[in-house]
Amino acid sequence: MHVSGIEDKARKARDKKALYGTDVDLESYESEAKPQVIVANAEDLPSVVKKAAMDVGVKLDGESSGSFVQMDQTPVIAKSLYEGVEIMDMASALEKYDFLQDYWWKLVAPDADKYTAEVAAAPPAGYFIRAKKGMKTVFPVKSCLYLGSSNLNQRVHNVIIAEEGSELHVITGCTTPAHVQRGLHVGVSEFFIQKNAKVSFTMVHSWGKEVEVRPRTGITIAEGGSLSNNYILLKPVKTIQTFPTATLAGRGAVASFNTVIYATMGNIDVGSNVNLNAPETSAESISRVVCVGGEVIARGRMTGRVPGARAHLECVGLLLSDKGRIYSIPELDGQSRDLDMSHEAAVGRISEEELEYLMSRGLSSEEATSVIVRGFLDVEIKGLPDDLKQEIKNITQREDLKGAP
Amino acid sequence: MWLLEIEDLSVSIGSKQVLKNFNLRISRGETHVLFGPNGTGKTTLLNVIAGIPRYVIDGGRIVFKGEDITHMSMDERARLGIGMAFQRPPAIRGLRLRDLIKIINPKADAMAILKKMDFEAFADRDVNRGFSGGEVKRSEMVQLLAQQPDFVMLDEPDSGVDLENIKLIGEAINTLTQKDQRPSQRTKSGVIITHFGHILDYMKADRAHVMLGGSIVCSGNPGEILEQIKKSGYEGCVGCTCPV
Numbered sequence: 333m334h335v336s337g338i339e340d341k342a343r344k345a346r347d348k349k350a351l352y353g354t355d356v357d358l359e360s361y362e363s364e365a366k367p368q369v370i371v372a373n374a375e376d377l378p379s380v381v382k383k384a385a386m387d388v389g390v391k392l393d394g395e396s397s398g399s400f401v402q403m404d405q406t407p408v409i410a411k412s413l414y415e416g417v418e419i420m421d422m423a424s425a426l427e428k429y430d431f432l433q434d435y436w437w438k439l440v441a442p443d444a445d446k447y448t449a450e451v452a453a454a455p456p457a458g459y460f461i462r463a464k465k466g467m468k469t470v471f472p473v474k475s476c477l478y479l480g481s482s483n484l485n486q487r488v489h490n491v492i493i494a495e496e497g498s499e500l501h502v503i504t505g506c507t508t509p510a511h512v513q514r515g516l517h518v519g520v521s522e523f524f525i526q527k528n529a530k531v532s533f534t535m536v537h538s539w540g541k542e543v544e545v546r547p548r549t550g551i552t553i554a555e556g557g558s559l560s561n562n563y564i565l566l567k568p569v570k571t572i573q574t575f576p577t578a579t580l581a582g583r584g585a586v587a588s589f590n591t592v593i594y595a596t597m598g599n600i601d602v603g604s605n606v607n608l609n610a611p612e613t614s615a616e617s618i619s620r621v622v623c624v625g626g627e628v629i630a631r632g633r634m635t636g637r638v639p640g641a642r643a644h645l646e647c648v649g650l651l652l653s654d655k656g657r658i659y660s661i662p663e664l665d666g667q668s669r670d671l672d673m674s675h676e677a678a679v680g681r682i683s684e685e686e687l688e689y690l691m692s693r694g695l696s697s698e699e700a701t702s703v704i705v706r707g708f709l710d711v712e713i714k715g716l717p718d719d720l721k722q723e724i725k726n727i728t729q730r731e732d733l734k735g736a737p
Numbered sequence: 738m739w740l741l742e743i744e745d746l747s748v749s750i751g752s753k754q755v756l757k758n759f760n761l762r763i764s765r766g767e768t769h770v771l772f773g774p775n776g777t778g779k780t781t782l783l784n785v786i787a788g789i790p791r792y793v794i795d796g797g798r799i800v801f802k803g804e805d806i807t808h809m810s811m812d813e814r815a816r817l818g819i820g821m822a823f824q825r826p827p828a829i830r831g832l833r834l835r836d837l838i839k840i841i842n843p844k845a846d847a848m849a850i851l852k853k854m855d856f857e858a859f860a861d862r863d864v865n866r867g868f869s870g871g872e873v874k875r876s877e878m879v880q881l882l883a884q885q886p887d888f889v890m891l892d893e894p895d896s897g898v899d900l901e902n903i904k905l906i907g908e909a910i911n912t913l914t915q916k917d918q919r920p921s922q923r924t925k926s927g928v929i930i931t932h933f934g935h936i937l938d939y940m941k942a943d944r945a946h947v948m949l950g951g952s953i954v955c956s957g958n959p960g961e962i963l964e965q966i967k968k969s970g971y972e973g974c975v976g977c978t979c980p981v
């Protein structure tokens with residue numbers, strides 16, 4: 333699409349409400365932020381940023397194949413440590429590569445809603461990550477999107493291309509420091525997983541009580557490609573709405589979505605949407621929600637369009653308080669013969685029997701609840717390198733995950 | 738000198754009365770066996786001693802270490818020294834057996850305990866998840882060995898267990914009840930429920946009782962009582978001449 337075409341569309345969609353989620357008043361946020369200092373190495377980042385990243389499981393100075401950090405609207409580092417992976421800030425990438433026009437806004441429409449329109453109208457920021465043909469690494473690209481100023485509308489537009497036969501792991505931590513009173517994060521992401529490429533994408537969110545979040549993600553997976561997408565939200569947030577859409581476009585493509593949510597407040601509307609458009613494709617979506625307050629809407633949609641496609645949805649929720657709500661919406665849309673699609677949804681409480689069992693061993697009711705909650709959130713994630721698996725486990729096994737306050 | 742005293746205990750679940758004026762005393766250092774047909778209230782008794790809250794106490798009391806624990810919470814009782822191997826324990830997803838051992842007793846040597854029960858291979862499995870019937874029983878023993886209660890209650894620790902593992906479980910019960918020490922030095926006690934009594938070949942028991950219809954109808958030497966049941970059934974024990 334021509335640049336002016338994108339801008340036109342964006343302009344027309346400026347007031348277009350999103351299909352899901354509460355409506356955000358974009359006017360109440362500022363889009364200009366003080367530019368941040370660009371650094372050459374991850375070690376040179378401000379210590380508050382390094383610490384915030386660490387809290388969302390992103391050890392920036394640990395072993396990685398590269399890093400990307402955006403503070404407010406400024407990409408402050410985009411650096412590869414492995415020749416097989418290219419990492420750039422989006423503006424530089426668009427300048428350098430004409431071919432990017434074939435990917436830019438191809439999986440997310442600029443006029444999908446007012447949030448995509450907002451990003452389309454903004455100067456490009458965010459990351460461009462490219463795993464080169466046949467290049468494989470188990471060391472993750474570590475990225476952090478840091479919203480550090482109050483009342484800011486942080487906008488990012490990311491593109492990931494995993495070329496044929498590559499293997500790429502990305503972990504992104506999105507976070508706000510405690511002093512940020514209020515903020516909005518709008519992120520457009522487009523992932524292209526090409527033939528036989530293997531990608532894992534892990535996103536950990538840790539926002540503030542007055543932060544609103546609207547990610548918009550489109551993913552396409554070609555023949556033999558695979559995606560393991562993991563989303564973890566354990567900290568308070570005001571509102572979040574996201575419904576990433578993956579299209580399994582080539583024979584044998586595989587997608588797996590894991591969602592782990594511990595909600596104490598806010599309006600959290602999350603899910604995944606998978607189109608199984610090619611033979612022998614399969615998709616799985618597993619979500620585990622613990623709600624001690626706030627409203628969680630857990631969506632899952634699978635659309636099977638060719639014979640032999642296999643899809644499974646699982647939404648399990650533990651509702652531990654009268655002040656909370658879990659609304660689970662699993663949808664299966666079969667549009668072909670010979671499909672194998674299933675779903676499993678449950679909303680309930682902690683089993684008395686398990687609680688009593690642990691209490692008979694001397695655990696207090698609170699300790700037992702917390703052990704059961706942590707166990708419940710310990711989702712088995714496939715397709716991740718062991719180190720990354722361990723880091724995710726560390727996040728979901730934190731001591732502060734309890735029953736009703 | 739009594740570690741546990743149960744006096745005129747009556748218990749019901751819903752509208753059904755399960756225990757009727759139940760009486761039992763166990764001294765320090767003693768291990769008792771409970772026999773009785775299915776549905777007679779054996780598990781109920783142990784659950785009520787452990788403090789599982791879904792039962793209604795209609796009367797009577799439970800005294801442990803001289804303290805009335807009839808209405809004490811489960812975890813308080815556990816910390817006071819009561820431990821139980823469940824007949825059918827639940828699985829806890831996401832909780833590794835190794836981690837549970839550490840939570841039960843941070844000072845426990847988890848690997849040594851697992852080794853004693855030939856259970857090392859299960860250290861990283863979720864507690865009881867997908868365990869076979871016999872494996873569940875060893876998992877229970879592993880947890881009790883970490884907990885080291887002063888009074889251990891074993892609800893059919895031998896059911897579904899193969900011949901080699903029955904020996905391991907018997908030995909673990911002896912350890913928990915200090916049968917390696919001289920009788921005068923033992924301070925820990927236990928109660929075990931078993932249907933076939935095979936486990937009694939591998940552990941030391943001091944006394945046995947037959948439960949029928951929610952109360953004890955006969956007490957005496959474990960071997961003799963088992964013989965009596967085998968010969969003339971539970972009914973044959975009613976009004977038996979065994980000294981109570």
Ligand SMILES: Nc1ncnc2c1ncn2[C@@H]1O[C@H](COP(=O)(O)OP(=O)(O)OP(=O)(O)O)[C@@H](O)[C@H]1O
Pocket residue numbers: 750751753755773774775776777778779780781782824
């Ligand atoms: N929740 C419940 N609701 C109704 N009845 C119950 C409940 N729990 C137990 N009972 C009944 O109480 C009686 C005693 O059960 P209990 O489990 O104590 O028997 P038991 O002696 O341990 O039997 P077994 O040898 O089969 O293990 C049984 O008739 C049982 O069906």
Ligand SMILES: [Mg+2]
Pocket residue numbers: 779780781824892
């Ligand atoms: Mg029983």
